[in-house]
Amino acid sequence: MSTKQKEKNECSHLGDAPEMKGKPFDGLKLASHEVLERAQMTGRSKCPKCNGSRMFYCYTCFSLVGVNQDEVPKIKLPVKIDIIKHPHETDGKSTAAHAKLIAPDDVTVYTYPCIPEYENERYNVVLVFPGPGSVTIEEMMEELQVLRVPDKGEAASAGEPSPKRAKRDDESEERDGTKVQQRAFVLQKVVFIDSTWNQTNKIISDERLQALLRVELKTRKTHFWRHQKGSPDTYLATIEAIYYFLKDYHVLCLSQDYQGDYDNLLYFFVYLHKLINSAKHAAGKL
Numbered sequence: 671m672s673t674k675q676k677e678k679n680e681c682s683h684l685g686d687a688p689e690m691k692g693k694p695f696d697g698l699k700l701a702s703h704e705v706l707e708r709a710q711m712t713g714r715s716k717c718p719k720c721n722g723s724r725m726f727y728c729y730t731c732f733s734l735v736g737v738n739q740d741e742v743p744k745i746k747l748p749v750k751i752d753i754i755k756h757p758h759e760t761d762g763k764s765t766a767a768h769a770k771l772i773a774p775d776d777v778t779v780y781t782y783p784c785i786p787e788y789e790n791e792r793y794n795v796v797l798v799f800p801g802p803g804s805v806t807i808e809e810m811m812e813e814l815q816v817l818r819v820p821d822k823g824e825a826a827s828a829g830e831p832s833p834k835r836a837k838r839d840d841e842s843e844e845r846d847g848t849k850v851q852q853r854a855f856v857l858q859k860v861v862f863i864d865s866t867w868n869q870t871n872k873i874i875s876d877e878r879l880q881a882l883l884r885v886e887l888k889t890r891k892t893h894f895w896r897h898q899k900g901s902p903d904t905y906l907a908t909i910e911a912i913y914y915f916l917k918d919y920h921v922l923c924l925s926q927d928y929q930g931d932y933d934n935l936l937y938f939f940v941y942l943h944k945l946i947n948s949a950k951h952a953a954g955k956l
Contacts, residue, residue, distance in 0.1 A: 694893050695940050699930030703941045705741035710945070712736060726938065729767040732779070743934040747776040748924065749860050751912060754873055755781050756865030765909035766864045768938045779864075782873050789881055793817045794858040797882040798915055799874055804886035807918045813883050814856045857923070860885075860915060864908045887914050893943055909939050 709715075709726055715736035717728035724735040734742060751773070753766045761767075769777045780786070788795050796810060805813055861882065863873050873879070892906045906914070916932045 695936070695943070698933045698936060698940065700937055700940060701743040701934055702741075703937075705737055706938075706941050709736045727767060727771055729761040729764060732767050732770040732774075734771065743772060743937055745773050745932065745934050747773050747916060747932070748919065749776070749857055749916075751777045752786065752859060752861045753777065753779045753864050753908060754785050754861065755779055756863075756869045756873060757781055757783075758869060759865045764864055765907045765939060768909040769912050769935060772935050772937055783876070785876070785878060787878055788861070789878070791859065792881040792883070794856060795861060795882055796857065796859075796885045797861045797863075797879055798885050798887065798911060799863060799870075800886040801884065804884040807885060807887070807915070807922050810883065810885050811856065811923050817883065818856065857919075860912075862908055862911055867905055885915070887911060888918065890914055893939075907939070909935060 706726055714723045714725050716722070717724050717731055717733060717735050719731040719733055720728060722728060722730060726737055727734050751769060753769065755764065755766055766779050770779055793814065796814070861879070863870055865873065887906070890906065890910075892910055913932055913935045916935070917928055920926055920931060921928050
């Protein structure tokens with residue numbers, strides 16, 4: 671990691687309070703934006719893969735454009751992330767690329783209807799989506815314990831979760847010098863839907879997602895500059911939802927203090943927010 675990538679306090683961690691006032695990104699531990707500032711001065715460049723004119727990154731190819739990879743943060747996530755993108759979602763308006771660029775080893779983006787079969791993974795995978803039947807992150811681990819595959823030797827109906835609650839294992843183990851709850855490793859993958867709220871019905875009703883436990887995030891307000899007109903400000907951009915989920919998971923399920931571990935997921939989001947708001951101020955629109 672280059673010196674320009676060292677973390678710095680740029681701006682409370684997007685706040686845990688439902689309402690955030692003032693500067694929403696105060697306290698985030700972000701890598702330096704200097705590389706993006708230089709790229710902005712240079713202007714748009716061609717994507718080496720598709721030849722599209724892009725600034726900072728190609729939202730189609732998920733590759734950096736006019737930016738040195740060594741100067742952009744790359745982080746490891748505690749779980750795998752699947753993003754299911756609506757086919758009519760405009761690539762340039764999606765923040766799914768942010769997650770793929772910052773955590774490339776742990777994030778996979780699918781375009782609906784091409785999505786994985788989760789039936790055999792339903793004991794280890796959750797879908798982040800609000801609505802009837804959804805649970806909180808605090809409740810999520812207990813619910814997954816209920817759904818876990820029974821121990822060897824136990825009789826169970828094929829394709830159905832065990833009717834008995836699996837024994838909860840609260841013992842800690844050492845991992846990279848840190849004690850973590852073994853039961854947290856029940857969760858292996860988290861699925862997010864990337865689309866406007868008006869387009870989500872087709873995806874969320876797909877039979878391949880019906881077996882998954884649904885998790886609803888705590889109420890937080892979006893800071894997305896392309897917020898859907900007429901929708902509540904609690905409708906988060908995809909990258910915001912991923913960030914908030916992982917932050918809560920880190921504290922509530924891994925039982926670890928949050929030290930800005932996933933703040934860089936918002937690396938591009940924060941810079942673009944600042945850039946676009948500055949332009950709006952200059953145009954007298956804010």
